[in-house]
Structures are given as C-alpha cells and as structure tokens.
Amino acid sequence: MKSILKLFVLALLLQSFQCDEDRQDPITEQQLNLLKQEIVDYIDSFECENSENCNTIAFGVKPCGGPIEYLTFPSSVDLNELEAMVESYNQLNLEYNIQTNAVSDCAFVLPPQTVECDNGSCIIVDN
Known part of the structure; x- marks a missing residue:
C-alpha cells in the first residue's frame, strides 16, 4: 500500500515539474502538507538505536532562501530515497513561493x- 501511495505522489510530482506554460493548476498548500506528511511518515517508519544514529536534513525553502526547518531521521533510512523526497518537496515549495x-x-x-534518540525516534533537543 505504501509503495502505491509513493508511486501516486511521485506521478503527481512529475506532473508538477512540467514547464510553467504547461501548468494548469497552481500548487496548493494542501499538496505541500500532504507531501510533507508522506516524508514524515517515511522517516517514522524507521527507528534509531542510539543518538549517534540520528541525522538532520534541511527541509523546505523560505522565500528569501534557506531552509524552513530541519527534519531528524535515523541512519537506517534509505538516504538516497529521503534526499530525493526532500528535494522534490523543496522544488515544489520553491514553485509555490514564486506563485504566491x-x-x-x-x-x-x-x-x-543536539539531536538524540528517544524511544526509537530522533528528536531535536535544542537548537
């Protein structure tokens, strides 16, 4: 079921990366929220064993540049897949910023x- 959902979101993203003149519908905040939730759910499907297994990734794009936040994730995730998902989100977020x-x-x-492992999940302790 997860792979079907991932394929659907990937197809949706591929359609969203067409040239601007081909775009018919503007990107919505709801699309961004759904994609973020998929990324968070993907990360949550993995557990950390200790704090040394926790990492962060820049997430989102502020209109004037730089990330909106950092997501934490255990090293057991498929880093290539996570980076691709985050890059897709960031590109869509950038387009949304331009459109709006x-x-x-x-x-x-x-x-x-400081990022720590707490009950199998990586968390930000302080920033």
Missing part, C-alpha cells in the same frame, strides 16, 4: 546543535 509571491522573516535557520 510569498514573503518570510528571512531569518536564517541553523542546523540543530
């Missing part, structure tokens, strides 16, 4: 200083 003339605070979001 989005603005932000332009504050630079730093990577977390």
Whole structure:
C-alpha cells in the first residue's frame, strides 16, 4: 500500500515539474502538507538505536532562501530515497513561493546543535 501511495505522489510530482506554460493548476498548500506528511511518515517508519544514529536534513525553502526547518531521521533510512523526497518537496515549495509571491522573516535557520534518540525516534533537543 505504501509503495502505491509513493508511486501516486511521485506521478503527481512529475506532473508538477512540467514547464510553467504547461501548468494548469497552481500548487496548493494542501499538496505541500500532504507531501510533507508522506516524508514524515517515511522517516517514522524507521527507528534509531542510539543518538549517534540520528541525522538532520534541511527541509523546505523560505522565500528569501534557506531552509524552513530541519527534519531528524535515523541512519537506517534509505538516504538516497529521503534526499530525493526532500528535494522534490523543496522544488515544489520553491514553485509555490514564486506563485504566491510569498514573503518570510528571512531569518536564517541553523542546523540543530543536539539531536538524540528517544524511544526509537530522533528528536531535536535544542537548537
């Protein structure tokens, strides 16, 4: 079932990367939220064993540049798959920002200083 959902989202993303003149529907916040949830669900399907197995990845694109936040993930994930999913999200987020003339605070979001494994999940302890 998960692979069918992934294929559906991938097909949706591939359609969204067509040239602007071919785009018929604008990107919606709901599309971004669904894609983010898929990424979070993917990460949550893996467990960490200890804090040394936890990593972070920049996620989202602020209108003035830089990531919106950092996601934590255990090293047991397929890093290539996670990076591809996040890159797809970031590209869609960038297009959404352009379409909506989005603005932000332009504050630079730093990577977390401390990430730990807590009950099988990687969490940000402080930032």
